[in-house]
Amino acid sequence: MQDDYQVLEAAIKTAGKRAQAIRQSGLSVTTKSRQDFVSQADIAVEAELKKVIRALFPDDGFLGEESGLVQASKPEDCGVWVIDPIDGTTNYVQGMDYWCVSVAYIKHNEIQMGFVYAPDREEFFTAKKGQGAYLNGVRLTIHDPQKGQALLGLGRSNRRPVQAYCDLILMLDKQSIEYRRFGAGALMLAHVASGLVHGYFESHLNSWDALAGLLLIEEAGGQVTDFLKNDGLLNGNLVWAASPQLWEELRPWLGA
Incomplete structure (x- = not known):
């Protein structure tokens, strides 16, 4: 599983870099709804990640923003991978840096793993249930703000x-x-x-x-x-x- 985890991390980073490359080469954007866009990058990134996940975890289900739900082969035993290929699509289309690729894994109605990758900011967040949260390999700890500073x-x-x-x-x-x-x-x-x-x-x-x-x-x-x-x-x-x-x-x- 550790090797699979490393392959998945690498695939998420590769997908984010591909989105950057597609934007640099020019985008074809269609409107899904007000302030909600889909580009060829959304579709390409989701398809790329879906292919890797299916190869690594063939029995798991899949829920993608663009492609919808594919049930697990054995829902009682397997999990579901949940993907937003580009969250912040409007920011992405406009050339802003505040967008990301988001991947989560759900099993037994609990979130087991989470990845958020912001390529323009070079920020790669990872978490496994019970094992802490990390940004670029550095462990994260939340602190309450001082009074009046929230x-x-x-x-x-x-x-x-x-x-x-x-x-x-x-x-x-x-x-x-x-x-x-x-x-x-x-x-x-x-x-x-x-x-x-x-x-x-x-x-x-x-x-x-x-x-x-x-x-x-x-x-x-x-x-x-x-x-x-x-x-x-x-x-x-x-x-x-x-x-x-x-x-x-x-x-x-x-x-x-």
């Missing part, structure tokens, strides 16, 4: 009313809590684990955007909502993840 990452889902997002901004403003919205939920969750922000909230996130980052935060010592309840793997769910004290302080305000 900085939250936010996402806005257009599957939820815009008024709810506006109310959230007003609530944070009243509590003098700073916030940022960078447009790539998987990478913002990874940056909670590394301490760049102290928490991340989004009223609805898809599983391919959420799972790898949530494991990173848990393994770094943070707190997260139970994303997989109510069939979150297929339906998505609310996400609130943060350093432990901040998570408890804001949980009542965030409906988590």
Whole structure:
């Protein structure tokens, strides 16, 4: 399994570099929905990772943002690989560095492994359940911010009313809590684990955007909502993840 893990890590890095190369050579972009784009890079990266995963773990299932769900051969014994080939596609298309490849592995309704790779930033996050979270090989530990110093990452889902997002901004403003919205939920969750922000909230996130980052935060010592309840793997769910004290302080305000 260790050799397979190393092959998978290498494949994720190769896929991220391929996305960079495709962008440099010119993109063909089609619109899926408002502020949600798909490019040939999304499709190529997912296909490449799917091919490697099928070769390494032929009995496992697969859930990709672009290609949907393929059931495991024995669902009671096998896991599911969950992939977002490019999270932050709009940022990627615009030439910004805030995008990533996200890969997670689910088995027995628990997140077992998570990888988030941001090629433009040269950041490779990894986590295994019970074995810690790492950024470029350095172990991560989450610390609570000092009083008055909290900085939250936010996402806005257009599957939820815009008024709810506006109310959230007003609530944070009243509590003098700073916030940022960078447009790539998987990478913002990874940056909670590394301490760049102290928490991340989004009223609805898809599983391919959420799972790898949530494991990173848990393994770094943070707190997260139970994303997989109510069939979150297929339906998505609310996400609130943060350093432990901040998570408890804001949980009542965030409906988590």
